[in-house]
Amino acid sequence: MKQPKRYQRYSGMLLLAVLLPAKSLFAQKAHMDKSITVVTGCYNASQMEMAEELCLFDNHRFIYSMSYGALDQFTKGTWHQRHDTLYLDSDKPAPKFMVQASQDTTVAAGKMLLVFAFNYQHAPYLVFEFSEHPSPDSSLPLTETPNGIEALVDQPFYRHLKILHSMYDNTFFDYPLPAGVNKLVISPGKGLGRLQFTKEAFLVRKDILEDVNSKDHLFHFSGKPPEAALQYAMPDE
Structure with a gap:
């Protein structure tokens, strides 16, 4: 029996409505099947004068390190893969500076002594101010002494020490001053x-990780890390 043309048209539209979602699901599955498991x-991305490496471990921990001249940077945390993208999330950041406050009778009245326990070669990168809105381009002068790098300043009206190490930071560390102290010893934390990586993303290719923010920034697989390296990837106590 021959079907009316209107019925044929409606049945064809119904069939299309059923097939389209199935086709979409098939396409998604095909895309997922093509994803490469990292x-x-x-993975090494070293270039001339710069060493850069990312190590991924089976327990979903990672280590990233980079060295360029006097600049050394490091982070560790967890990684996971979603489809064709690898994501890195650093552990909760540790303190960047440790500050010990005390009262020292040898410090002149009305003064405060700051002692920085840093190598003197890093002194040009230290910035500190007693200001609510410090400037990253200015700092008080530092003096090299047998005890370290020191600065003798007037007792500040603003009772917060703002510290920046411009080699590593882009935000100031804020230390509220306890009452009555006249000496601060500042050391690297x-x-x-x-x-600090927060969902830092890399596209996964065969033996290659591609930085999503820069297609020229490629990490090439260089081999399995030594077993001892895993301890450096574990969370700090």
Whole structure:
């Protein structure tokens, strides 16, 4: 029996409505099937005068390190893959500076002594101010002494020390001054020199990780890391 043309048209539209979602699901599955599972191990992106490495471990921990001249940066945390993209998330950042406050009878009245326990070669990168809105381009002068790098300043009206190490930071560390102190000893904390990754993304290719923010920034697989390297990827105590 021959079907009316209107019925044929409606049945064809119904068939199309059923097939389109199925086709879409098939396309998504095909895309997922083409995704390459990231190979755990070390990936190298070193260039002339710059060393850069990313190591992925089977327990979904990672280490990233970069060295360029006097600049050394490091971070570690967790990684996961979603489809064709690898994401890195750093651990909770450790303190960038450790500050010890005390009262010292040898410090002149009305003064405050700041002692920086840094190598003197890093002194040009230290910026500190007693200001609510410090400038990253200015700092008080530092003096090299047998005890370290020091600065003798007037007791500040603004009771917060703002510290920046411009090699590593782009935001100031804020230390509120306890009452009555006239000496501060500032030393590098475990967080100094550490980057902070939050869903840092890389496209996964065969033996290659491609930075989504720069297609020229490629990490090439260089082999399995030594077993001892895993301890450096574990969270800090």
